[in-house]
Amino acid sequence: MEDNSNQIELEPSELGTKVYWDSIYERDKHNFEDHGDVGEIWFGEDSELRILRWLTKSNVPTDKKIIDLGCGNGMMLIELAREGYNNLTGVDYCESAIELSKSIIKTQSMDHIKLQVADLTQDCNLGVFDIVLDKGTFDAISLSPEDAQSKKLIYLKNVSKMLNDAGLFVITSCNWTESELIKQFSTGTWYYSLA
Numbered sequence: 001m002e003d004n005s006n007q008i009e010l011e012p013s014e015l016g017t018k019v020y021w022d023s024i025y026e027r028d029k030h031n032f033e034d035h036g037d038v039g040e041i042w043f044g045e046d047s048e049l050r051i052l053r054w055l056t057k058s059n060v061p062t063d064k065k066i067i068d069l070g071c072g073n074g075m076m077l078i079e080l081a082r083e084g085y086n087n088l089t090g091v092d093y094c095e096s097a098i099e100l101s102k103s104i105i106k107t108q109s110m111d112h113i114k115l116q117v118a119d120l121t122q123d124c125n126l127g128v129f130d131i132v133l134d135k136g137t138f139d140a141i142s143l144s145p146e147d148a149q150s151k152k153l154i155y156l157k158n159v160s161k162m163l164n165d166a167g168l169f170v171i172t173s174c175n176w177t178e179s180e181l182i183k184q185f186s187t188g189t190w191y192y193s194l195a
């Protein structure tokens with residue numbers, strides 16, 4: 001009998017739509033220009049610290065190539081740069097998120113951080129990385145009202161392509177349990193770590 005146990009789905013939500021994220025980052029862009037508010041850090045500053053601590057504990061050298069998938073306002077990348085990581089890329093499918101993160105990063109004189117618009121539910125060629133970070137993006141994709149299952153599969157293929165042979169994938173999720181994540185990421189060869 002076919003095992004469909006890794007095909008688990010969440011209740012669709014507006015957080016799984018681009019319209020929602022476009023409106024959030026348009027608002028945040030305006031707020032940043034107006035009074036310097038960078039907007040929300042998803043899962044709070046603690047989640048950034050946990051990832052930084054995990055990278056330090058795992059002795060990840062600061063020249064390792066790191067990509068943040070669905071980087072939003074880019075604050076995770078800024079924290080990584082503050083810790084000395086110097087080969088950083090962020091992608092998001094919202095142009096306004098990338099514009100916001102570029103504006104914030106400019107004020108920090110961290111122009112070495114590369115930023116790019118990319119939809120991770122489309123076939124992407126973003127290069128190969130040592131560390132692939134996801135903080136809340138797989139969650140958002142999982143909440144899509146339009147065929148979340150296919151979108152997740154394309155996302156998984158993209159991440160798999162991006163990881164080099166010894167690459168590590170670090171995911172932070174509030175919608176999935178550890179075992180649910182492992183089940184869904186169990187296709188192909190994966191190195192995963194829960195921060």
Ligand SMILES: C[S@@+](CC[C@H](N)C(=O)[O-])C[C@H]1O[C@@H](n2cnc3c(N)ncnc32)[C@H](O)[C@@H]1O
Nearest residue numbers: 021042070072092093119120121135136137140
């Ligand atoms: C919960 S927010 C997290 C933002 C950021 N990682 C953080 O921790 O603050 C989810 C992010 O995923 C992005 N996103 C959702 N679906 C995406 C997709 N298909 N491709 C790229 N980015 C996506 C959203 O625009 C949003 O910035």
